[in-house]
Amino acid sequence: MKDNIFIKGACEHNLKNIDVEIPRDKFVVITGLSGSGKSSLAFDTIYAEGQRRYVESLSAYARQFLGLMEKPEVEYIEGLSPAISIDQKTTSRNPRSTVGTVTEIFDYFRLLFARIGIPHCPQCGQEISLQTIDQMVDRILALEEGTKIQLLAPVVRGRKGEYHKLIQDAKKAGYVRLRVDGQVIDINDEIELDKNKKHTIEIVVDRLILKNDIQKRLSDSIETVLHLSGGTLVVDVIGKEEIMFNQNFACNDCGISIEELAPRNFSFNTPYGACPVCSGLGTLLEIDPEILLADKSKTLAQGAIQAGGWNFESEDSYARSYLEALATHYNFNIDTPIEKLPKHIIDKILYGTNGEKINVTYNRENGSGTFVTAFEGVITSMERRYKETKSEDMKKYYEQYMSNNPCPECHKKVLQSL
Amino acid sequence: MSVSNVNEFFSGLTLNDREMKIANQILKEITARVKFLVDVGLDYLTLSRSAGTLSGGEAQRIRLATQIGSGLMGVLYILDEPSIGLHQRDNERLLHSLERLRDLGNTLIVVEHDEDTMYAADYIIDMGPEAGVHGGEVVATGTVEDIKKNAKSLTGQYLSGMKKIEIPETRRESNGKILEIIGAKENNLKNVSVRFPLGIFVCITGVSGSGKSSLINEILYKKLASSLNRAKCKPGRHDMILGLEHLDKVIDIDQSPIGRTPRSNPATYTGVFDIIRELFASTTDSKMRGYKQGRFSFNVKGGRCEACSGDGIIKIEMHFLPDVYVPCEVCKGKRYNRETLEVRYKGKNISDILNMTVEDALTFFENIPKINRKLQTLLDVGLGYIKLGQPSTTLSGGEAQRIKLATELSKRSTGKTLYILDEPTTGLHMADVHKLIEVLQRLVDAGNSIVVIEHNLDVIKTSDYIIDLGPEGGDKGGLIVAEGTPEQISRCKESYTGHFLNKILINS
Numbered sequence: 001m002k003d004n005i006f007i008k009g010a011c012e013h014n015l016k017n018i019d020v021e022i023p024r025d026k027f028v029v030i031t032g033l034s035g036s037g038k039s040s041l042a043f044d045t046i047y048a049e050g051q052r053r054y055v056e057s058l059s060a061y062a063r064q065f066l067g068l069m070e071k072p073e074v075e076y077i078e079g080l081s082p083a084i085s086i087d088q089k090t091t092s093r094n095p096r097s098t099v100g101t102v103t104e105i106f107d108y109f110r111l112l113f114a115r116i117g118i119p120h121c122p123q124c125g126q127e128i129s130l131q132t133i134d135q136m137v138d139r140i141l142a143l144e145e146g147t148k149i150q151l152l153a154p155v156v157r158g159r160k161g162e163y164h165k166l167i168q169d170a171k172k173a174g175y176v177r178l179r180v181d182g183q184v185i186d187i188n189d190e191i192e193l194d195k196n197k198k199h200t201i202e203i204v205v206d207r208l209i210l211k212n213d214i215q216k217r218l219s220d221s222i223e224t225v226l227h228l229s230g231g232t233l234v235v236d237v238i239g240k241e242e243i244m245f246n247q248n249f250a251c252n253d254c255g256i257s258i259e260e261l262a263p264r265n266f267s268f269n270t271p272y273g274a275c276p277v278c279s280g281l282g283t284l285l286e287i288d289p290e291i292l293l294a295d296k297s298k299t300l301a302q303g304a305i306q307a308g309g310w311n312f313e314s315e316d317s318y319a320r321s322y323l324e325a326l327a328t329h330y331n332f333n334i335d336t337p338i339e340k341l342p343k344h345i346i347d348k349i350l351y352g353t354n355g356e357k358i359n360v361t362y363n364r365e366n367g368s369g370t371f372v373t374a375f376e377g378v379i380t381s382m383e384r385r386y387k388e389t390k391s392e393d394m395k396k397y398y399e400q401y402m403s404n405n406p407c408p409e410c411h412k413k414v415l416q417s418l
Numbered sequence: 419m420s421v422s423n424v425n426e427f428f429s430g431l432t433l434n435d436r437e438m439k440i441a442n443q444i445l446k447e448i449t450a451r452v453k454f455l456v457d458v459g460l461d462y463l464t465l466s467r468s469a470g471t472l473s474g475g476e477a478q479r480i481r482l483a484t485q486i487g488s489g490l491m492g493v494l495y496i497l498d499e500p501s502i503g504l505h506q507r508d509n510e511r512l513l514h515s516l517e518r519l520r521d522l523g524n525t526l527i528v529v530e531h532d533e534d535t536m537y538a539a540d541y542i543i544d545m546g547p548e549a550g551v552h553g554g555e556v557v558a559t560g561t562v563e564d565i566k567k568n569a570k571s572l573t574g575q576y577l578s579g580m581k582k583i584e585i586p587e588t589r590r591e592s593n594g595k596i597l598e599i600i601g602a603k604e605n606n607l608k609n610v611s612v613r614f615p616l617g618i619f620v621c622i623t624g625v626s627g628s629g630k631s632s633l634i635n636e637i638l639y640k641k642l643a644s645s646l647n648r649a650k651c652k653p654g655r656h657d658m659i660l661g662l663e664h665l666d667k668v669i670d671i672d673q674s675p676i677g678r679t680p681r682s683n684p685a686t687y688t689g690v691f692d693i694i695r696e697l698f699a700s701t702t703d704s705k706m707r708g709y710k711q712g713r714f715s716f717n718v719k720g721g722r723c724e725a726c727s728g729d730g731i732i733k734i735e736m737h738f739l740p741d742v743y744v745p746c747e748v749c750k751g752k753r754y755n756r757e758t759l760e761v762r763y764k765g766k767n768i769s770d771i772l773n774m775t776v777e778d779a780l781t782f783f784e785n786i787p788k789i790n791r792k793l794q795t796l797l798d799v800g801l802g803y804i805k806l807g808q809p810s811t812t813l814s815g816g817e818a819q820r821i822k823l824a825t826e827l828s829k830r831s832t833g834k835t836l837y838i839l840d841e842p843t844t845g846l847h848m849a850d851v852h853k854l855i856e857v858l859q860r861l862v863d864a865g866n867s868i869v870v871i872e873h874n875l876d877v878i879k880t881s882d883y884i885i886d887l888g889p890e891g892g893d894k895g896g897l898i899v900a901e902g903t904p905e906q907i908s909r910c911k912e913s914y915t916g917h918f919l920n921k922i923l924i925n926s
Contacts, residue, residue, distance in 0.1 A: 032545030036553035100465035
């Protein structure tokens, strides 16, 4: 291999037909005044040529995606290696790109969490685990011989309702006992459930006394239970504690089931992992009241709301009619400075009356009148318009009033609760 | 979680056998990557930090970390000023990573102005002798010692100390007015209150991630911009700012391009082109033909060449081949139509003027004080070599910054302006830094105030007042370590900046 990179006759930009020799495998610094041609030599000549030669070795089809670099103005370069440029401009402005993703550390973290992470219930924080039927059987058989057990299939868990049909179906399927709210009852008894109370109903699938030879029956019954309940099994050990088993990733108490952990659950870039409110960005672009009401010593009538239309500039705007109507309805004065208005009034102005109707009187050149309507709120209205508009300029206009705020749902944690 | 926390987390992690088997590979990858990040001095970053908010230097070092991790050899790496935005202390760590990359068997070409990097390099190529049309040649090559001995090399002159940026004899006194931020809490700032004396050159220092930018860009600039310049932006978290009445405007001078279209150029940006067009419109030729100023603009219909709509070049799209730019065949790249070009002032037409360098234009227009004054400031900031009509897209960041400074200098100073600069020496050679400092000092002499975030010791030592943040980056930062004149800071034991400053002040 050659010891030097030899550049002959470089004329790119302001380079004056220069010949340069650069030692290989060395740490070389190119220096000079700003604008003296350092970058022209390093990037526009050496890197460009290295890149161009590499790209040219690819097929014409692949090349169209890469974009061919122009041949730099140089006679020839000898001893060139493939070039990698590490400049400062290539940072992605995409908010989804983070230190973690750029360094790929994040990808490994996702893998790690998915493979050896222990899922916890998002509601109660209990550990969630899963078992196969074989594991359940082994666990039950490990109990003391002679223990009496009942295999229960929880079908209703803490929900209101009478469940006539469900009980009837269970009866038709041939089950004889139910456990309702902890009481074992005969299915043929008259069962009256209070519609307005929460109930837990479990079907008693099998009752067993532990012996050596029950393994086959046990696993058959467990299968039936799991089928009935959609994956959970309650083993009522008579005289002792109940044992819960789960075939799926689901919380025994809350019944919330989750998918099997996969790396994608830990990515804030897929709907499987991202917080649904901010779609994984951690911040929401929202109209900021601080910007909208920049000068709090102003009154509504003096144009405290800076956004176009709401600033009381024109005598007969609808916006003005709305604000005046709000003032009458909620009994405040449009000549009070914003800072003196109570918070709930400002909320009404900014975020709407929440369905409450107000009487709006309008007086315009082409007629006047009154109508009754709910007010959607200044900010709500602006955000709606921002989403609906197709004009880039209008979007920019509304963005002036917006700022990035931490997402209220995930508090910048970016991921769904899991 | 910050990178250094990740490191601690994994060293404290215990797993059972089964988990260990699964996680082994993953852990190896993570720890390796984390280690590279620590090596390049980025341990204060959090993994969730959005890539868009990283500084150019940080992003570059992340890529560097990834490359070192790849373990390739025989590759040619080309880096653009990796030391940017690094405190002297972190710089040493960066140099070690670069040396590692070389020792793996790769060639490194680094475009750099930093002295330490040059001392660490095996071979230096010095370009010059000056910038633009006066540059483009190799002035000197060799090791640091070779460069130092070369009398022709400007870099060598600075390295050997033949030329240097002088430390001012006396520090300026503040005009007594003070701007005070109370209770700054943005990002990692720990409820600090900072006093900025006005009318002098204030320098904000501190290691990377110590909260300099949060304090200046997020709080100070945004607050001032929204109250003085009526900008719509939300300042970072703080309790209040006192002393706003001493200022009437705030100007942020960064290295962002002065215009993204080729239609913007130094002449249009500084406003000198308007005066030149006025001048052309007032010639007898123009008056006879009835040409107004607009006739001499290449941006509106009338005087410009319609074939290229005033661009002078035509872009031909070649689909999967790169776009080709050809000079417009109608105007031959002159951007104007024939009739307009017939109007001449002192024998030159408007297109000739655009092709003049600032130096040439200065002598050409020496009798027109209005033009002369603006061009003089461009020359003062060291931009004598740029052409008036050079599209702003072809200007470097440092050049764009100096054009902005020149425009500010040519304005009549109110003496109540605050200039904020975030690392203005980025991409500047020692000689350029020298010029920049002179320009900044002139702005202060006119009664204005300057707040500069800077790592460059040459700038720090010439400032009047230093506010040093730290002590470390990230969570361990956000406090004020020291404030005072450079002499006072250099005596402060806790301040890293003071430590490095001390060496310099003693040496001279």
